[in-house]
Amino acid sequence: MKVDPILEELWRVKEKLSREMTADPAAYRERLDQLVKQAERAGQWVLNSPDELRRHVAEQEQRRR
DSSP states (O other): OOOOOOHHHHHHHHHHHHHSSTTHHHHHHHOOOOOOOHHHHHHOOOSSSSHHHHHHHHHHHHHOO
16 A cells, blocks of 8 residues: 555654653644744645645545546
């Protein structure tokens, strides 16, 4: 089964943050916000909702056809 690189990156970041911020949920959220802002400044696409992910996946499927 082919794994989507976006999902792989999502899980990689989630696991890394979980290891770093296990005891402090507020710090976890703040660090996540910092990563999002950093990605946006770098011009990277950032998911903000499940609907955006659905639209992205649908667009990718359309391009493959």
